[in-house]
Amino acid sequence: xxxxxxxxxxxxxxxxxxxxxxxxxxxxxxxxxxxxxxxxxxxxxxxxxxxxxxxxxxxxxxxxxxxxxxxxxxxxxxxxxxxxxxxxxxxxxxxxxxxxxxxxxxxxxxxxxxxxxxxxxxxxxxxxxxxxxxxxxxxxxxxxxxxxxxxxxxxxxxxxxxxxxxxxxxxxxxxxxxxxxxxxxxxxxxxxxxxxxxxxxxxxxxxxxxxxxxxxxxxxxxxxxxxxxxxxxxxxxxxxxxxxxxxxxx
Amino acid sequence: xxxxxxxxxxxxxxxxxxxxxxxxxxxxxxxxxxxxxxxxxxxxxxxxxxxxxxxxxxxxxxxxxxxxxxxxxxxxxxxxxxxxxxxxxxxxx
Numbered sequence: 424x425x426x427x428x429x430x431x432x433x434x435x436x437x438x439x440x441x442x443x444x445x446x447x448x449x450x451x452x453x454x455x456x457x458x459x460x461x462x463x464x465x466x467x468x469x470x471x472x473x474x475x476x477x478x479x480x481x482x483x484x485x486x487x488x489x490x491x492x493x494x495x496x497x498x499x500x501x502x503x504x505x506x507x508x509x510x511x512x513x514x515x516x517x518x519x520x521x522x523x524x525x526x527x528x529x530x531x532x533x534x535x536x537x538x539x540x541x542x543x544x545x546x547x548x549x550x551x552x553x554x555x556x557x558x559x560x561x562x563x564x565x566x567x568x569x570x571x572x573x574x575x576x577x578x579x580x581x582x583x584x585x586x587x588x589x590x591x592x593x594x595x596x597x598x599x600x601x602x603x604x605x606x607x608x609x610x611x612x613x614x615x616x617x618x619x620x621x622x623x624x625x626x627x628x629x630x631x632x633x634x635x636x637x638x639x640x641x642x643x644x645x646x647x648x649x650x651x652x653x654x655x656x657x658x659x660x661x662x663x664x665x666x667x668x669x670x671x672x673x
Numbered sequence: 674x675x676x677x678x679x680x681x682x683x684x685x686x687x688x689x690x691x692x693x694x695x696x697x698x699x700x701x702x703x704x705x706x707x708x709x710x711x712x713x714x715x716x717x718x719x720x721x722x723x724x725x726x727x728x729x730x731x732x733x734x735x736x737x738x739x740x741x742x743x744x745x746x747x748x749x750x751x752x753x754x755x756x757x758x759x760x761x762x763x764x765x766x
Contacts, residue, residue, distance in 0.1 A: 455677070457698050457709035464712050561708065568701075 427603040428541070429483045430503070431610075433493065434600065434646060436476030437504035440494055441654075442525060443469025444661055445512055454515050461561065462518070468554040475547045495665035499658055500648035507590035509645070509653045516576060517583040519565040524587060526559035527623050528594040531616065541609045563627070570631035577632065584633050592641030595620045678727055680706040682714055685722035692724050700725075 446466035453459025477490035507525055512518045533555055536548035570580040595617035604610045613619060628635050644650065664671055677699040683692035695714045700706035706725040715723065734742055746752070 455699060457700065457713055460716070461709065461712040464716055564704070564708070568705075 424483060424485060425607075427600045427607070428609065429480055431600040431604055432476045432480035432483060432544075434503040436473045436480060436493065437502045438508050438529075439469045439476065440473035440661075441502070441504040441657060442508040442522075443467075443473060444657060445508065445510075446518070446522075448512055449518065458515075465522075465554075465558050465561065468551075468558065472547070472551050472554070475550070479543055479547070491665065495662045499650060499654055502650070502654065502658075503646050503648060505590070505593045506642055506645040506651055507587065507594060509651060509657055510587060510590060511653055513583065513586075514579060516569045516579045517586065519562055519569060520580060520583040521587055522558065523562040523566045523627075524591045524624065525594070526555065526562045527627075528591075528620055530555050530559050531613070531620060535612050535616075536610065539610045541604075544610065566627070567631055570633055580631070581633050584628065585636050585639075588636050589639040589642050591621075591624065592617070593643040593645060596643060596646070598646055677701050678729065680710070680725045681728050681731055682706075682710040683724040683726070684710075684714055684720040686720055688721055692722065695719070697728060703727075 443466045446462050446469065449459060449462045450466070451459065453462060473494065474490050477493040480493060481488045481490060507521060510521055512521075530552070533548045533552045536544050537552060539545040539548065566580070569576045571577070601610065601612055605612060625635050678701075679697055680700055680703075681697050682695045684695040685692045695710075698706065698709050698713055700709045703725060706727075707723055710723045710725055714720070
């Protein structure tokens with residue numbers, strides 16, 4: 424088994440699963456019906472992407488674990504999603520800001536994955552990037568609307584940025600699985616993903632009239648299974664059905 | 674968000690067909706209206722094109738005018754092209 428490929432697929436699946444789960448928490452609670460359904464659509468896109476990565480990870484592992492086993496029956500330390508994806512929804516603006524920070528990264532990542540020498544990775548990326556392009560358009564649009572809205576909405580977006588910015592660095596960290604897969608010639612990441620990412624983010628924040636909190640040290644840990652306190656609560660809810668009624672189907 | 678105006682949504686289900694009224698929604702401006710329409714009315718692959726029109730720009734006939742508007746057409750069946758025989762070779766009519 425290609426251990427790096429297995430772990431990388433799991434990681435990509437975990438990111439999609441956890442941010443998708445967070446967005447699904449808005450279902451029935453959106454500020455208006457139209458945005459409620461918009462976020463639910465996006466949540467479903469992510470859950471769909473998570474399925475594809477977990478199916479692939481299960482096949483690579485070859486021990487018969489299904490996508491459900493991987494999504495619902497691991498322990499917290501085995502999840503390798505980035506810390507940003509597990510942060511709480513907060514108010515609408517905070518969810519938008521979290522989504523924006525993630526979507527810019529995600530689009531850049533999948534652009535690179537489309538060029539992968541691994542056919543399956545490339546196929547998943549090609550299928551997903553259209554969805555991700557829409558996510559990015561959606562969150563960028565709302566970012567500008569809210570930061571350029573009223574004094575109150577601007578202030579809330581600034582608070583959200585102060586609360587979340589230090590989780591952005593982990594998204595573009597150099598990471599061992601990626602480097603190993605690059606050495607094996609299976610994936611190609613762009614030269615300096617962090618520079619590309621932050622040049623967009625910082626520029627757009629500036630345009631949106633928000634102050635980037637440059638002095639905050641970046642937080643990291645999710646990719647090695649060291650999560651924030653929110654992760655346990657997410658898993659409690661996410662895994663409840665499979666833990667309570669093992670093997671339940673519907 | 675309570676002040677968001679109402680928009681009427683028209684969807685073209687496939688190329689070559691005309692846009693049909695699909696429903697309505699609230700949005701602050703035309704860009705969001707289009708995005709909302711995409712999310713609310715095309716999530717099950719219903720469309721290839723969307724029009725949105727702010728509802729205040731739609732002028733509707735008055736129900737109390739219905740008799741004057743529509744009754745006169747009821748007894749003019751000769752306006753339907755059904756009074757001549759078509760040769761079998763003519764298709765698509």
